[in-house]
Amino acid sequence: MPSPVPEATSNAAPAARAVIDARDLVKTFDGNTAVAGMSLRLAAGEMLGLIGPNGAGKTTLFNLIAGSLKPTSGEIWIGGLDVSQESPERRIGRGVGRTFQIPKPFLDMTVLENVLAGAQAQDGETLLANFLRPGHVRRQEKLAIDKARTLLEFVTLSGLEAQPARVLSGGQRKLLELARILMADPQAILLDEPAAGVNPALLEIIIERVLSLNAEGKSILLIEHNMDMVSRLCSRVVAMALGKPLAEGTPADVASNAAVIEAYLGAVA
Numbered sequence: 001m002p003s004p005v006p007e008a009t010s011n012a013a014p015a016a017r018a019v020i021d022a023r024d025l026v027k028t029f030d031g032n033t034a035v036a037g038m039s040l041r042l043a044a045g046e047m048l049g050l051i052g053p054n055g056a057g058k059t060t061l062f063n064l065i066a067g068s069l070k071p072t073s074g075e076i077w078i079g080g081l082d083v084s085q086e087s088p089e090r091r092i093g094r095g096v097g098r099t100f101q102i103p104k105p106f107l108d109m110t111v112l113e114n115v116l117a118g119a120q121a122q123d124g125e126t127l128l129a130n131f132l133r134p135g136h137v138r139r140q141e142k143l144a145i146d147k148a149r150t151l152l153e154f155v156t157l158s159g160l161e162a163q164p165a166r167v168l169s170g171g172q173r174k175l176l177e178l179a180r181i182l183m184a185d186p187q188a189i190l191l192d193e194p195a196a197g198v199n200p201a202l203l204e205i206i207i208e209r210v211l212s213l214n215a216e217g218k219s220i221l222l223i224e225h226n227m228d229m230v231s232r233l234c235s236r237v238v239a240m241a242l243g244k245p246l247a248e249g250t251p252a253d254v255a256s257n258a259a260v261i262e263a264y265l266g267a268v269a
């Protein structure tokens with residue numbers, strides 16, 4: 001007779017593998033608490049929305065996950081490893097890419113050069129490699145340029161590759177930034193308000209491209225005030241306020257949650 005399966009495991013859905021696991025994070029700035037005990041798990045292949053009123057701590061949480069800020073306490077795990085003390089560059093290498101609310105491209109560099117800047121350290125960047133293996137370095141550079149061009153096509157900016165980035169609109173700069181982070185082949189992409197200040201036509205392109213990246217298997221963590229975009233992309237949403245989780249559920253459930261509505265109203269008042 002087969003041994004009975006313990007109830008706790010037989011009924012439990014298999015836990016989705018977390019790409020990003022932020023554990024009980026706290027971040028204070030000169031005594032002011034921006035993130036006050038926030039935990040969040042982004043599963044492999046998931047698109048998770050992060051909403052909350054201005055000042056809730058969303059961007060600070062991104063900065064902690066991406067490594068540009070170190071937590072006051074708590075831990076960040078990426079792909080099953082504790083990376084809390086690692087640099088932002090190491091975390092890019094571990095497959096985390098992030099965009100900023102206001103992209104800051106190198107304005108005097110071309111659009112193509114800006115995308116190339118997103119490549120992980122290449123052999124071509126070391127003098128020694130140039131000296132010892134110039135043919136290999138040239139091949140690497142050509143591969144990087146081909147990849148950057150493919151990504152520019154993906155974000156519909158191919159026609160502008162030779163232009164300086166300063167000619168791009170705000171929405172185009174967001175697309176450029178997306179291409180730049182894709183150079184490092186991220187598994188998880190953190191998008192900080194991709195819809196803000198973007199015209200409706202470009203926003204549709206951004207939404208389509210995010211869907212297509214997710215269809216390729218990339219996990220997406222999306223900070224966004226535009227609930228239409230959140231509803232179209234995310235099946236799960238976490239709302240935060242005052243640095244803490246406030247509610248979690250489907251976009252419709254969270255948007256109609258009384259505590260969430262009150263937090264937004266409080267932020268407006």
Ligand SMILES: Nc1ncnc2c1ncn2[C@@H]1O[C@H](COP(=O)(O)OP(=O)(O)OP(=O)(O)O)[C@@H](O)[C@H]1O
Nearest residue numbers: 029032033034052053054055056057058059060061
């Ligand atoms: N570098 C910093 N130094 C001091 N205070 C900071 C710093 N970064 C963020 N804060 C403070 O932390 C709190 C949370 O800010 P954060 O930008 O994370 O919120 P947010 O939810 O992203 O807001 P928004 O939706 O307006 O972008 C705010 O009170 C902010 O002023």
